[in-house]
Amino acid sequence: MKIQTRYLLPRLLAVFLPLIPWTPAYADYAARADVSAFVEEIAVRNQLDAAPIHAALSRASHNPRVIELIKPPATRGARSWRRYRSRFIDRIHLDAGLQAWTQYAANLRRAEKEYGVPPEIILAILGVETIYGRNTGNFETLSALATLAFDYPPRAELFRGELEALFLLAREQERDPASYSGSYAGALGWPQFLPSSVRRYAVDFDGDGRVDFNADGNDAIGSIANYLREHGWVAGAPVAVKAQVAPHADPAPFIEAGVEPSLTPARLAEAGIHPLGDNPHAGNATLIDLETPGEDVEYWLGYRNFYVITRYNRSNFYAMAVFQLANALRDSRSGGFVPESRAAPKKAAKPASRAKARVKAKAKVRKPAQRRKTRR
């Protein structure tokens, strides 16, 4: 009988391939030439000893879950402001936020005094980011950043910078670089700062001699306030106000004008776009459209402080959720706010999972403003 060799080889491969240990290119970071070049480069730039960095990276491992989470979804569903909002303006965030307000009242007041950022904004960021330290993430930061720096080309430049920052942070904090954990994108602790932001903006707000974003919220409170002030927070100025767009108006060019508040009240008025309320702010604004499928678009004017919140996470949805959670916390503290979920029960929102992960991925990209062209 003639053996059908052309079928034999694929069959043999099918049988034996699974038995051969598969060694992907990223298996051992310390053995890779591109990784060694990176180590040499950062060692020279920062007067670091290359050997311990190399040794640390030899303990890092590729984490496929990190790649899965950072990747944009293959199919993008319709964005829904209502769904996004319902994930953050709810009983869980309000209760935890009010409790944190009481617990950290003294430091929140001090942060406002020193940095000009009101307590409810700081609390809202802590709420949206991690629900006051509940969800800081369980990814080993060194491996997560190595995976993104060396095995995810679209964001390699950013994450190589963050990996370098992690080594410098570890040196400054006298910690093992492998001892950090946080989000899959390398964000750390209650405020989810990337290592570069920890180095640049973190403050030891409780004065115990070190920055600790995991033990409690004290250092996070001062650090968030400092971050916002450094990005241009204006004490006492408004964040955003609902806008009315006249039926004849075409908001598209104004929305496309970008995230910088560049639209003067006169130009907006001329186009038929007006702030709602009695005391319109004289400052420049950006026009924000909040879309929910099947509903009218909600329009808002975002002022300088809205823009500053987008420096924490470059998303209008994110900044608006922070602003509205802040308002809800303030109103609840004075006894006025009834969360939507209680006032009028709606269909349960889908679990955040993928969409939230995506948002958080970007949230973590907290590079200094001048290094960042435009983000999210």
Ligand SMILES: [Ca+2]
């Ligand atoms: Ca401290």
